[in-house]
Amino acid sequence: MIENTKVLCGKDKKHVIHPWADLGNFQKTESTVIAEANGYIVVDTDGNQYIDGIAGMWCVNIGYGRKEMAEVIAEQAMRMPYCNHFGANTNVPAAELAAKLSELTPGDINWVHYTNSGSAAVDSALRFVQYYFNSLGKPEKKQIITRDDAYHGSTYLTASLSGKQVDKSYFDYIKEFIHHLPTPNPSSRPENMSIDEFCDAKVKELEDKILELGADKVACFIAEPILGSGGVIVPPSGYQKRTFEICRKYDVLYISDEVVTGFGRLGHFFASKNVFDIIPDIIITAKGITSGYQPLGAAIISDRLVQQISGKMARPNSFFTNGYTFSGHPVACAAALKNIEIIEREKINDHVKQIGPYFLARLSTLAEIPVVNEVRGHHLMACVECVIDETGPTETNIAFASKIDRYCQDNGLILRPYGELCILSPPLIIDQPGIDRMVEIMKNSILKAQEEIKWPQKKI
Incomplete structure (x- = not known):
């Protein structure tokens, strides 16, 4: 039986130094405890489901749950x-x-x-x-x-x-x-x-x-x-x-x-x-x-x-x-x-050749949002760069990308924030419905973060 999230987080915060942890506040940061996974979906100890938009760490290419x-x-x-x-x-x-x-x-x-x-x-x-x-x-x-x-x-x-x-x-x-x-x-x-x-x-x-x-x-x-x-x-x-x-x-x-x-x-x-x-x-x-x-x-x-x-x-x-x-x-x-x-x-490489252009085309629609400076990528690796003041990892841009990350996770998508960037690299078995859902969550999350800072908006 898996212990409840609070107990597990307590043990983690007391004993584990994570890669790339902010040692100034990592013990106060809320953790997501992933308990199980299947396909391109991961599930936490509270039963919340997420599209794994980063394939673990660029690695779960064939997806989870392969018997x-x-x-x-x-x-x-x-x-x-x-x-x-x-x-x-x-x-x-x-x-x-x-x-x-x-x-x-x-x-x-x-x-x-x-x-x-x-x-x-x-x-x-x-x-x-x-x-x-x-x-x-x-x-x-x-x-x-x-x-x-x-x-x-x-x-x-x-x-x-x-x-x-x-x-x-x-x-x-x-x-x-x-x-x-x-x-x-x-x-x-x-x-x-x-x-x-x-x-x-x-x-x-x-x-x-x-x-x-x-x-x-x-x-x-x-x-x-x-x-x-x-x-x-x-x-x-x-x-x-x-x-x-x-x-x-x-x-x-x-x-x-x-x-x-x-x-x-x-x-x-x-x-x-x-x-x-x-x-x-x-x-x-x-x-x-x-x-x-x-x-x-x-x-x-x-x-x-x-x-x-x-x-x-x-x-x-x-x-x-x-x-x-x-x-x-x-x-x-x-x-x-x-x-x-x-x-x-399963001819997964052929699938990537077919689905990759669709993935980038759908993500490119986010470039119509004013705060999105650039969408770039190649097949199933992509980045959405958001800029509030000047280009680059400024304190304001990093804070904004962190908001997007939080809103995405609240709505069922795990991405990888890095500075002012939102990085995506889903499992290679991702399908069109999964991509559509990823883009929808990202769009809504960026718009919500943009509205929060009173940024001028235009219809997309």
Whole structure:
């Protein structure tokens, strides 16, 4: 029997430090205690139902309540719940999943290093890059280029890579070898600059930074194809391919962080090649790889890189001393295999290709509301940006977005507020009625918040 909400909240407030909690008032903040879920609906301990507009955290791609996922997890746990994955040890699901991922990734990206999160996968990819250049006798290639508004994780290294200024707080961050380029958000361009000119400028910024640091000093450029939690920022057309070509020109490795865009969110298992026409050196995945049913991540590395530092090419005592207790976890890998099977069998990627344009078209109607500055996105990831005073995460804009979040939740929709932004990334099984309801709730919530602050309105 589930305890009542008040008792559970009391235990939570007394004992749990949540990710991204405001330590100044988190013990006074009311919590929503989610008790069960099915499809794209979650239910709290008071029986209130919500459309999960953010798929948990960009991850519950196949939706909740999948009995066959629970069965395969239980079956593997009974057969063998854990296996040491270090050295030459492996297990059946880990080996089978690696082979399947090799089929799904583009080009020669065939080598899987398992982790238990996206943060750890990015961290491991960067450690591999360091190991790679040190093994090649190029220890001076240490500099890493990333971008403002990027998010790559919350380890010491990956939090330093991330460029979301709202997230920077009282932690320490690595600064010696990490460099941030300005955001590739087209909305940030000067009024008299075209999209094509903006793209030219962003590509030039990368090349200029490589030349400034010295191509012999730059190890890699890491990029989300679409910047997810930084505000669903869709760079201008051609940006991804042109930045990739710059990296190739200067022998800089390209890491594509597909933790969000992978496993169907853009209608493909991986978007790097199919959507953006690049075959990077390393692809990062997590979240949707198991649809959140188990924690799992991976850095998937190209043959070209691995072959240069292994076998006859390996240096003496070339142990790759990076990994985790739960690397290649058999239950998590079994869940990933079943998740992939479901996505393929139910043609979920095709569904995303069909429903994604409808999702963005319906959301775009919100742009008629005066306080909505922009609606942007790509298939089933989107952002509604509201502006009350000046553009950006001002105190007024953040407070307004918080109102929208509260009103949405009161009316049955969970979204993700970030600064002045309202971010949406529903489970990939979302249907037209679910999208219509999401947009209706958002529209009513924005109008209510707008009316509260006496903002001029126009009919929509």
